[in-house]
Amino acid sequence: MQKLTRILKAQSMKMISIPFKKYIAAATISVGLFSCSDMLDVEPTLELDKDRYYQNQLDADVAVMGVYGEMMKLAEQYVVLNEVRADLMEPTMMADADLVDLSNHSVVASDNNKYADPKPFYRVILNCNDVLEGLERMRDENRITEDQYNQRLSDVAAVRTWVYLQLGIHFGEVPYVTKSIESIDDVNNPSLFPKLSLMELIDELVEYMESMPYLDAYPSNIGLVGSSAGYDLSTYFVNKRGLLGDLYLWQGNYIKAAEMFRTIMESSTSMGPGAGAVYYDRMRLSWSSSNYFNVRYGKENDINSLFNDNINGWRSIFGRPAGERYSYDVWVWVMHYDSDFAPEYPFIRLFANEGEGEYQLKPSQSILDKWNSQTQWNNVEFDARGILSTKNWGTMEPEVGKFTFNYNAMSTPLQKEGKWILERAASVHLKFAEAANMDNLDGISQLSRALINEGIREAFTPDDFSGDDVTDIQNTLEYGAPYDFDARQGDFPTYRGPWYRHQGIRGRAYLPPITLPEDITGVQEEKYWTEDLIIQESALELAFEGHRWPQLLRIAMRRDPSVLADRVYDKLSKSKNAEAVGRAAGVRSKLMSGDWFLPFHWEE
Amino acid sequence: MIKKYKNHLLIIIFIGLSACSDQWEEHNNAAQDLNNNLVQLIRSDADLSTFADLLVESGLDKQLSSGSYTVWAPTNAALADLPSSITGDEEALKLFVGNHIGYQENLSYQADEEPVRVKMMNGKVSVLRENSITSVDESASFEYADRLAKNGVLYKVDTYMVPKKNIWEVLQEESDNPISQLVMNMTMTDELTMEKYNYFQYDVADLSNEDSTYTFIMLDDAAYETFQMEMEPYFKDTLPDEMSMPLSLGLTKDLVFTTSYYEDVPDTILSVDSVRVAFHPENVVRQINASNGVVYMMNDFDYKLSDKIPAIKIEGEYFDAISGSSGPVNIRARSWASNERDLLVYNHSTPSYHVTYNVPQAHSTKYKIYWLANNDNYWPRNNWQSIAIDSVSNLPYGNKMVEFNNLEEVFIGEHEVQNYGQLKLILKAESTSNNDWNTLVLDYLKLVPVFE
Known part of the structure; x- marks a missing residue:
C-alpha cells in the first residue's frame, strides 16, 4: 500500500506542474459550450476506486504488501503493551502519562490512553478484510489462479489472526469482524459484531487458521520474494505455523503447539546434511553458530574483551544487517524500518537517551536484578545478555538497547532505522519447551530443561557414560514426534544427528545449566519448577522484545494468577518511582483477582 | 428551587457586572499602552523623564524600541541624587541604565511563588519578587507594575540600583592582596593558539561568570603567610624560587564555594573541590558584595587538613x-x-x-x-x-x-x-x-x- 500511495502521490505532483492558466480560459469556454452532464461525469484517474482496484496478480501482491505496511504501524503499541504492562520495562521520569498508567495498571477508559486504543489494530483488520474480499473476487473472475489465491489468502488471514490474538490478549473481549465494512466505527456496534471473550476468540482463530490451505512460505516464483527497498523479504511475512503454535499453546493443545514450533526448528532439515553448516545451524541454536551468536570473550577473564558489537556475538542477533546470511539461522519474523520510507521507527524515541531519543522507557530493576543474579562460566557475576540487551549498563540511566543498536546519534541522528523482531529461534525454542513441559509423557520436562540449559546432547548423556557407542543415548527418539531429537555425536559407530551441535539457550549465553533440585520429586512439582525456569530464561533471553505479557498471562490463566501478579509486583515495588511503589500492592491484588485486561474503549 | 436561590443569583450577577466593568477599563487602558513601544511608554509618564533622558544619553533607547524587555524605571525624584561618577562616564552610564532593563517580559505575578532570576541588559542578574526588584543588596519597590507596552513590560520603581562588579573584577581591583596576586599570576599560554588564559579560571572556577553564584574567601597578608607555610611542604618541587602551579592551585582552589552566602554563612562549607572549610564570622575583616556573589576578606583560614591532603x-x-x-x-x-x-x-x-x-x-x-x-x-x-x-x-x-x-x-x-x-x-x-x-x-x- 505504501508503494501505491507513493506512486499516486508522484502522479499528482506531475499534474500540478501542468501549465494550468494557459488552458483555463479555453476550458471554461468549452465547459460553457458543451455542458452536457455526461461529459463532466468522468471517472477519476488518480483515485483508485475500491471496485476497480483488484485487476491482476500484481495488484494482489501490492495489496498484501499494503497489509504489512499497515501492520508495521503496530510495532510501538505491540512492544509497549506487551512489555510495559509486564515486569521487565518501566517508564522513566521522561515518560508520558499514558505509559505510566500502563505500567501502574491504572488505565481507565475515560483517559483515552493512546496505547490502550484498539482502533489501530482494527485498521489492520479492516484492511485485511478488504484484501481478503478483493482476492476472492479476483479468483472468482479468474484474474488469479487458485494457487495464487490460496497463498495470499492464507498470509493475509494469518496477519488478521495475529492481530486478533493481540487484541484478545490485551482487551479480553473484542468484536470479531471478518467482513469488509465501510466505516471503522461499525466495529464498535454490538448489534453488528458481538464481542468474543479471549478463549472464545482463540477457538475461533484456531478453527479459521486450520482451514487455511497454504501454511508454507511464499514459493520462490512470485513477486513477494526477494527484497523490497533493499530489505530481504524471506523473514518479512508471518510464519503461519508459528502463529498456529501460539494459538494451540493458548488453547491448551500442547502436542499440536509443539508440532508447529518443531516445524520451524526443523526448517533446515529438508536441505539434508549435505547442505553443510546450514543443516546443523538454522534455528537449532548450535555451537557452530557460536562465532556469530554466542556470548563470547576475546579473553576468558577480561570483561573488556566481551564481544559487544553489531556483527559479533549474541548482540548481533539484533544488530546484524538485513539479508546477511547468518541472520537466517536465528530470525523467524523480522520487519525492517528505514528512514527513507514510512512508517517511522518508533523505538529510537521511546528508548534512546541521545539524539532524537526521548528515553521514555527503561529496563526495570526486576530484569537488572535477574541478569545480575546469574554467574557465567568465567565467574563473571552477571549475565552478559544484560550488557548486550541494554546501553549504559551499570549506570544510573540504563537504556533498552535491543532496538537502538543500529542508531547513531553522533553521525546520523535523523536516520532512525532498526528492526522489529517478532519471532526468532530462541523464542520458538522457549515456547516449544513450554508446550513440551505440559505434555504427559514420562520425564518430558527433562527435554524442556535441555533446551533451556546446555542442549540435548549434554542433557541426555548419562553422567557415568564412557566409551564410544552413543547409539542409545544423546537422543529423545523414543518420545516420538514432535519430541524426537537426535543429538548423537559418535565416531564408532559414526553419528552426526541433526541436533548434535545444539547448545541450548544458556549454553549459548555462556551460563552453566540450572539443574533440578534433588528434593523435587513429584511430577507436578517438577513441571512447575521447569515452567518457572522457562519463565526466568525467557526474561533473560527475550527481555523487551514483546513476549513477556502474553507468556505471563497465558501461564497465569492456566496455573495461578500469582505467576503474573507477583512479577508485576516485584517490578513496581523495586521502582525508584514512589507512585509505582505505592501502587504495587494494589496492582498485585488486582491481577490476583483476574482483572488482567484493558478497557475496550472506542473513541468515536 | 429557583426562587430559593434567586437572591444568590442576583448577587452573583451583580458581582459579575461590576467585575466586568473594571476589566473593561483595564482592557481599554492596556490597549492604549500597547500601541506604544517601551521608549514611548516611558516618555508618556512625565515622572520618568530623567530616566528617559538617560536612555537617550546611553544610546540604549534604540535597542529598547524593539525586541522584548522589561524596564524598571526609577522616578525623577529617585534619580535626583545620581552621582556624577555615573552620569559623567559613558561606560558607567550604560552599565547603570542596563541594570534597570531585563531581557524578556517579566510580570510580577510570575514571581508570586518563588523569586525569578532576571538576566539584565548589562549582563548582571537581578531577582524579581512579587513586590520588588533586587540587584544584589539594593532593592526597589514598585510604584506601579506590569504595564504592558508593545514590546515589553514597564515598572515604575522608587529607587535606583547601582550595578556591582563581579568577583573577578573585585579580585583584579584588590591588587595589593596576596590572593589576588597569586590568582592573577596563574596565567598560562596555550601552546597551540598562543592565547593567554588564566589557569584558575579554567580549572577552578570562572569568577567572571555573571550567571553563577559564588562565595570567595580572600586572606590578608598574615593569614595568607600562615596558610602558605602550612601548604608548602606538601607541594615541594625542584624549582625552589618559583611558585609552582600545583602549589598555586593548592592554595587557591579551596577558597571558592558555589553558593553565594551574602549573610548567615554556615559554620562549615564545602569548597568546589569538596574540602571542608570552617567559617568563623569573627575572622571576617571586610565583606564585598559582588554581582555574582560575595567576597569575604579574612584574617584566618581554617580547613580540614585530611581533606586538603587526601588519601x-x-x-x-x-x-x-x-x-x-x-x-x-x-x-x-x-x-x-x-x-x-x-x-x-x-x-x-x-x-x-x-x-x-x-x-x-x-x-x-x-x-x-x-x-x-x-x-x-x-x-x-x-x-x-x-x-x-x-x-x-x-x-x-x-x-x-x-x-x-x-x-x-x-x-x-x-x-x-x-x-x-x-x-x-x-x-x-x-x-x-x-x-x-x-x-x-x-x-x-x-x-x-x-x-x-
Whole structure:
C-alpha cells in the first residue's frame, strides 16, 4: 500500500506542474459550450476506486504488501503493551502519562490512553478484510489462479489472526469482524459484531487458521520474494505455523503447539546434511553458530574483551544487517524500518537517551536484578545478555538497547532505522519447551530443561557414560514426534544427528545449566519448577522484545494468577518511582483477582 | 428551587457586572499602552523623564524600541541624587541604565511563588519578587507594575540600583592582596593558539561568570603567610624560587564555594573541590558584595587538613603501562571488587612482568601504602607479588603473598614522596617464567598520608 500511495502521490505532483492558466480560459469556454452532464461525469484517474482496484496478480501482491505496511504501524503499541504492562520495562521520569498508567495498571477508559486504543489494530483488520474480499473476487473472475489465491489468502488471514490474538490478549473481549465494512466505527456496534471473550476468540482463530490451505512460505516464483527497498523479504511475512503454535499453546493443545514450533526448528532439515553448516545451524541454536551468536570473550577473564558489537556475538542477533546470511539461522519474523520510507521507527524515541531519543522507557530493576543474579562460566557475576540487551549498563540511566543498536546519534541522528523482531529461534525454542513441559509423557520436562540449559546432547548423556557407542543415548527418539531429537555425536559407530551441535539457550549465553533440585520429586512439582525456569530464561533471553505479557498471562490463566501478579509486583515495588511503589500492592491484588485486561474503549 | 436561590443569583450577577466593568477599563487602558513601544511608554509618564533622558544619553533607547524587555524605571525624584561618577562616564552610564532593563517580559505575578532570576541588559542578574526588584543588596519597590507596552513590560520603581562588579573584577581591583596576586599570576599560554588564559579560571572556577553564584574567601597578608607555610611542604618541587602551579592551585582552589552566602554563612562549607572549610564570622575583616556573589576578606583560614591532603586510591584496572604483551592482562568483573573490577595478569611466562601506575596527584609527604589483592580461588595457587617505587628495581617492601579470599586491605609499607606529583607505583611479579608462580592480581592500591 505504501508503494501505491507513493506512486499516486508522484502522479499528482506531475499534474500540478501542468501549465494550468494557459488552458483555463479555453476550458471554461468549452465547459460553457458543451455542458452536457455526461461529459463532466468522468471517472477519476488518480483515485483508485475500491471496485476497480483488484485487476491482476500484481495488484494482489501490492495489496498484501499494503497489509504489512499497515501492520508495521503496530510495532510501538505491540512492544509497549506487551512489555510495559509486564515486569521487565518501566517508564522513566521522561515518560508520558499514558505509559505510566500502563505500567501502574491504572488505565481507565475515560483517559483515552493512546496505547490502550484498539482502533489501530482494527485498521489492520479492516484492511485485511478488504484484501481478503478483493482476492476472492479476483479468483472468482479468474484474474488469479487458485494457487495464487490460496497463498495470499492464507498470509493475509494469518496477519488478521495475529492481530486478533493481540487484541484478545490485551482487551479480553473484542468484536470479531471478518467482513469488509465501510466505516471503522461499525466495529464498535454490538448489534453488528458481538464481542468474543479471549478463549472464545482463540477457538475461533484456531478453527479459521486450520482451514487455511497454504501454511508454507511464499514459493520462490512470485513477486513477494526477494527484497523490497533493499530489505530481504524471506523473514518479512508471518510464519503461519508459528502463529498456529501460539494459538494451540493458548488453547491448551500442547502436542499440536509443539508440532508447529518443531516445524520451524526443523526448517533446515529438508536441505539434508549435505547442505553443510546450514543443516546443523538454522534455528537449532548450535555451537557452530557460536562465532556469530554466542556470548563470547576475546579473553576468558577480561570483561573488556566481551564481544559487544553489531556483527559479533549474541548482540548481533539484533544488530546484524538485513539479508546477511547468518541472520537466517536465528530470525523467524523480522520487519525492517528505514528512514527513507514510512512508517517511522518508533523505538529510537521511546528508548534512546541521545539524539532524537526521548528515553521514555527503561529496563526495570526486576530484569537488572535477574541478569545480575546469574554467574557465567568465567565467574563473571552477571549475565552478559544484560550488557548486550541494554546501553549504559551499570549506570544510573540504563537504556533498552535491543532496538537502538543500529542508531547513531553522533553521525546520523535523523536516520532512525532498526528492526522489529517478532519471532526468532530462541523464542520458538522457549515456547516449544513450554508446550513440551505440559505434555504427559514420562520425564518430558527433562527435554524442556535441555533446551533451556546446555542442549540435548549434554542433557541426555548419562553422567557415568564412557566409551564410544552413543547409539542409545544423546537422543529423545523414543518420545516420538514432535519430541524426537537426535543429538548423537559418535565416531564408532559414526553419528552426526541433526541436533548434535545444539547448545541450548544458556549454553549459548555462556551460563552453566540450572539443574533440578534433588528434593523435587513429584511430577507436578517438577513441571512447575521447569515452567518457572522457562519463565526466568525467557526474561533473560527475550527481555523487551514483546513476549513477556502474553507468556505471563497465558501461564497465569492456566496455573495461578500469582505467576503474573507477583512479577508485576516485584517490578513496581523495586521502582525508584514512589507512585509505582505505592501502587504495587494494589496492582498485585488486582491481577490476583483476574482483572488482567484493558478497557475496550472506542473513541468515536 | 429557583426562587430559593434567586437572591444568590442576583448577587452573583451583580458581582459579575461590576467585575466586568473594571476589566473593561483595564482592557481599554492596556490597549492604549500597547500601541506604544517601551521608549514611548516611558516618555508618556512625565515622572520618568530623567530616566528617559538617560536612555537617550546611553544610546540604549534604540535597542529598547524593539525586541522584548522589561524596564524598571526609577522616578525623577529617585534619580535626583545620581552621582556624577555615573552620569559623567559613558561606560558607567550604560552599565547603570542596563541594570534597570531585563531581557524578556517579566510580570510580577510570575514571581508570586518563588523569586525569578532576571538576566539584565548589562549582563548582571537581578531577582524579581512579587513586590520588588533586587540587584544584589539594593532593592526597589514598585510604584506601579506590569504595564504592558508593545514590546515589553514597564515598572515604575522608587529607587535606583547601582550595578556591582563581579568577583573577578573585585579580585583584579584588590591588587595589593596576596590572593589576588597569586590568582592573577596563574596565567598560562596555550601552546597551540598562543592565547593567554588564566589557569584558575579554567580549572577552578570562572569568577567572571555573571550567571553563577559564588562565595570567595580572600586572606590578608598574615593569614595568607600562615596558610602558605602550612601548604608548602606538601607541594615541594625542584624549582625552589618559583611558585609552582600545583602549589598555586593548592592554595587557591579551596577558597571558592558555589553558593553565594551574602549573610548567615554556615559554620562549615564545602569548597568546589569538596574540602571542608570552617567559617568563623569573627575572622571576617571586610565583606564585598559582588554581582555574582560575595567576597569575604579574612584574617584566618581554617580547613580540614585530611581533606586538603587526601588519601589516594588507585584502581588496579586503570594502569598506565604494562611491561609486556597485553594478552595476559585481564580486567575481571567481580562484585566484591572496588568499582566491580580487578586486574589479573597470568600465564605471561615473563619474569618480573610489571604494571605501572603513575600518581600525579601525590603530595610531597609520607604515605602509608596498602593494597587489596584477592585470590578468589580462581587461580589455584598462592601468588607472591611486590610493589616497587619509581623504578622496578626499587623494592623496599619485598614480596608479599596474595591470600585466598582476603577482602581486607593489606599494609605494604611507608614511602616519603620527595616532590609533588613524582610517584610511580609498580606492581611486579616474581622473577620467574614459571606461570605457576608469577601471577599478578590487584583490586586497588591506597595511599594514606601520615600527618605528624
